[in-house]
Amino acid sequence: MIKLNSKFSQKIPFFFLYAATILTIIPVITIIFVIIKNGLSAINWEFLTSMPRDGMRAGGIFPAILGTFFIILLTIIFVFPIGICAAIYLNEYAKNNLLTRVINLAIINLAGIPSVVYGLFGLGVFVIFFKLGVSVVSGALTLSIMELPVVITTTRSALNSVPYSFREASLSLGISRWLTIRHIVLPNAVPGILTGSILSIARISGETAPVLFTASALYVSYLPHSMFDQVMILPYHLYVISTQVPNVRKDMIYATAFVLLILVLGISCIAIVARIYFKRRKKW
Amino acid sequence: MLKIKANNFNLYYNDFHVLKNINIDIEEKKITAIIGPSGCGKSSFLKSINRINDIVEYMRVNGEIIISGQNIYDKRVDVNSVRKNVGMVFQRPNLFPISIYENISFGLKINKIANNKSTIMAIVEESLSSVMLLHDVKDKLYKSALLLTLEQQQRLCIARVLAINPQIILFDEPCSSLDNVATKKIEELIMKLREKYTVVLVTHNMQQAARISNDTAVMICGRIIEFASTEQIFTCPSKKETESYVTGRFMI
Ligand SMILES: Nc1ncnc2c1ncn2[C@@H]1O[C@H](COP(=O)(O)OP(=O)(O)O)[C@@H](O)[C@H]1O
Ligand SMILES: [Mg+2]
Numbered sequence A: 001m002i003k004l005n006s007k008f009s010q011k012i013p014f015f016f017l018y019a020a021t022i023l024t025i026i027p028v029i030t031i032i033f034v035i036i037k038n039g040l041s042a043i044n045w046e047f048l049t050s051m052p053r054d055g056m057r058a059g060g061i062f063p064a065i066l067g068t069f070f071i072i073l074l075t076i077i078f079v080f081p082i083g084i085c086a087a088i089y090l091n092e093y094a095k096n097n098l099l100t101r102v103i104n105l106a107i108i109n110l111a112g113i114p115s116v117v118y119g120l121f122g123l124g125v126f127v128i129f130f131k132l133g134v135s136v137v138s139g140a141l142t143l144s145i146m147e148l149p150v151v152i153t154t155t156r157s158a159l160n161s162v163p164y165s166f167r168e169a170s171l172s173l174g175i176s177r178w179l180t181i182r183h184i185v186l187p188n189a190v191p192g193i194l195t196g197s198i199l200s201i202a203r204i205s206g207e208t209a210p211v212l213f214t215a216s217a218l219y220v221s222y223l224p225h226s227m228f229d230q231v232m233i234l235p236y237h238l239y240v241i242s243t244q245v246p247n248v249r250k251d252m253i254y255a256t257a258f259v260l261l262i263l264v265l266g267i268s269c270i271a272i273v274a275r276i277y278f279k280r281r282k283k284w
Numbered sequence B: 001m002l003k004i005k006a007n008n009f010n011l012y013y014n015d016f017h018v019l020k021n022i023n024i025d026i027e028e029k030k031i032t033a034i035i036g037p038s039g040c041g042k043s044s045f046l047k048s049i050n051r052i053n054d055i056v057e058y059m060r061v062n063g064e065i066i067i068s069g070q071n072i073y074d075k076r077v078d079v080n081s082v083r084k085n086v087g088m089v090f091q092r093p094n095l096f097p098i099s100i101y102e103n104i105s106f107g108l109k110i111n112k113i114a115n116n117k118s119t120i121m122a123i124v125e126e127s128l129s130s131v132m133l134l135h136d137v138k139d140k141l142y143k144s145a146l147l148l149t150l151e152q153q154q155r156l157c158i159a160r161v162l163a164i165n166p167q168i169i170l171f172d173e174p175c176s177s178l179d180n181v182a183t184k185k186i187e188e189l190i191m192k193l194r195e196k197y198t199v200v201l202v203t204h205n206m207q208q209a210a211r212i213s214n215d216t217a218v219m220i221c222g223r224i225i226e227f228a229s230t231e232q233i234f235t236c237p238s239k240k241e242t243e244s245y246v247t248g249r250f251m252i
Helices: A007-042 A045-049 A064-091 A098-110 A115-129 A137-160 A164-171 A177-206 A234-244 A250-281 B042-049 B079-085 B100-110 B117-132 B152-164 B180-193 B204-212 B230-235 B238-248
Strands: B002-013 B017-029 B031-035 B059-067 B084-089 B166-174 B196-204 B215-220 B224-229
Touching: A007 A250, A045 A064, A045 A250, A064 A098, A064 A115, A064 A137, A064 A177, A064 A234, A064 A250, A098 A137, A115 A137, A137 A177, A164 A177, A177 A250, A177 B100, A234 A250, B002 B042, B002 B196, B002 B238, B017 B042, B017 B196, B017 B224, B031 B042, B031 B204, B042 B059, B042 B166, B042 B196, B042 B215, B079 B084, B100 B117, B100 B152, B100 B204, B117 B152, B152 B166, B152 B180, B180 B196, B180 B204, B196 B204, B204 B230, B215 B230, B215 B238, B224 B238, B230 B238
Parallel strands: B031 B196, B031 B215, B084 B166, B166 B196
Antiparallel strands: B002 B017, B002 B059, B215 B224
């Protein structure tokens, strides 16, 4: 017997799933809306390019932008070469033995450690033990250690997405393992590695805890000129002017948040565009 | 003349004993077919002849496979030189996602077989014409190889192997993804290759073995139960299992 479609019983699950989806995006949209509404009026060229004045109650946030930028740059230099090389080794060369399994387990678990723990680790190891002081380099090293497992994991999944048959075809032509990786696996994994890396950069740029004790200063009266300098960074500066300094204009606080948001979302958008571009070009 | 000789060859995946005491003498410039039910180890044996099976980490072998007098499992042997000498064509065309031209030139450049443009072009054209593909693709050499039909792709895979100039070519069910017409054409090509190369062809299509091979080995459950001229295997096999397999009465 053919039953009539009971519309009602179809609609209930649909409604709940739909409501759950809407619930997840409402806060995001609200945050963006509030920040833009309150902060946009304070954004101007001077705000972006000048030093803070009057105990950070006036002037701009240039040193914080520059400090964040330096730390990101140095972290990129540390983390990607090492992370990508380690991922290639683990994925393409490592034998499945006890050591490899321990390393894999460590990578999975390291990604779950709260970032403030990395901050304290960086303080103990880089700032104090290696005497690098509170500096761009200590902050970048701490962020690198935090981000390394993520970079390794995303790179490995990019390498894994290259079909096994490509490797088999290349090896069967008498091409060595390394040259196969170099000329076949890597070029085809580049899109995945690149998008994963850009997302990692977005994550790094918004992080506060790991750089709080290792790189950031409340206020620095000069622009950083070496990687052993303390710097101001955006997330910490935002925290400082919203809670530590009395009588800061509200629009300045929101404008700072706006810049940080644009930085992180902007980098994520680059990743999205890159992903779309590579997907169009992908031939397999 | 003898080209490939397996001597008490055994292969294991972990503890799974797949190939059991394989002994076979494969003649030069002939087509030797290996037939048998699926899962009996045909591909595993084929992949042992060019050591492409080495990439399976938990694979172990013992015994010898001797090619032109050299045991290829000898520790001193360079595995890449074995693979250059023993080309392989797989079940599904496995071209790289680059142009037709680059698919062939890739192996030439990396293996340093040729490095100037005109020599490479000459080899590309020569290998394409050996597989009767040049005419179809000469206007689109720089287009993606993945735009070709499956039959053309399989021909290009063969051309890619020929360009490396091997002595032996292994085919692992090369027609299993093709229709009847394409199968027929690839079979003609393989027959033509016999003039210059030693061919080992794995197939589960018995008619195919009967049509194009000189010798046939019947493999069941990891053992070669009979190896003789194709004519003898299909007309008066000496073993009962062979007879029931080739007449389609074989049951596992
Ligand atoms: N890489 C592998 N790892 C583990 N077992 C395998 C692997 N390749 C093949 N086998 C097993 O070995 C047996 C023989 O496989 P195969 O050589 O592919 O047979 P055929 O080509 O005759 O179908 C099968 O039981 C198969 O499941
Ligand atoms: Mg097979």
